[in-house]
Amino acid sequence: MDAGLNVTTKALINWLSDAERNVPRSYRDLIHTAYENTAIDSADPIPDHTKRGQYETRGVVKTGDDERTRGTVDAAPVRIDGSRGHWDEIEGLWLTGELTDDEFEDHFIDNVIVEDIGEGTDGREFPSGSYSVEVR
Numbered sequence: 001m002d003a004g005l006n007v008t009t010k011a012l013i014n015w016l017s018d019a020e021r022n023v024p025r026s027y028r029d030l031i032h033t034a035y036e037n038t039a040i041d042s043a044d045p046i047p048d049h050t051k052r053g054q055y056e057t058r059g060v061v062k063t064g065d066d067e068r069t070r071g072t073v074d075a076a077p078v079r080i081d082g083s084r085g086h087w088d089e090i091e092g093l094w095l096t097g098e099l100t101d102d103e104f105e106d107h108f109i110d111n112v113i114v115e116d117i118g119e120g121t122d123g124r125e126f127p128s129g130s131y132s133v134e135v136r
Contacts, residue, residue, distance in 0.1 A: 005030055043095055050135060051087045055080040059131025063124050078124065082135070085112030 005027055007015075015023055023031070057078040058071025071077035090107045093099035 043097065046087065046091050046094055050082065051085070052083040053135035055082055056134050056136060057124075057131055058134070060126065060128040061124055061131065062127050067127065080113050081116045082112055084116040086115060087111065 007027070014021055056071065057080075059069065060067065061070045061078055068075050085108075089111060090099065090104060093103055093107070
């Protein structure tokens with residue numbers, strides 16, 4: 001393990017299943033240090049393939065009055081070119097651990113989608129709640 005522990009599966013299961021079970025002091029110190037190191041280590045940068053990727057949304061998509069299933073033989077998926085986006089704000093929040101789902105959505109719309117397809121589109125809704133986004 002990265003924390004430097006050498007623990008059998010049986011011992012790990014016992015520790016996790018029994019709150020009263022004592023973990024050896026030497027292991028508690030290693031675990032504590034590992035958690036501290038995780039808290040102060042910054043996140044890895046967002047991978048380049050994510051920032052340069054082509055995002056394809058498949059499923060029921062509504063744009064204005066047009067509602068249809070995208071990503072079929074009858075209707076292409078909704079495509080967004082991530083390489084046209086400005087990722088600095090998203091990456092800054094990511095690296096500091098402050099990137100929430102809502103922050104990501106807001107910045108992705110403003111700094112990636114709008115940069116690709118332009119301002120003033122009708123926007124998109126996903127009325128069925130069943131859709132997928134794939135990065136290529």
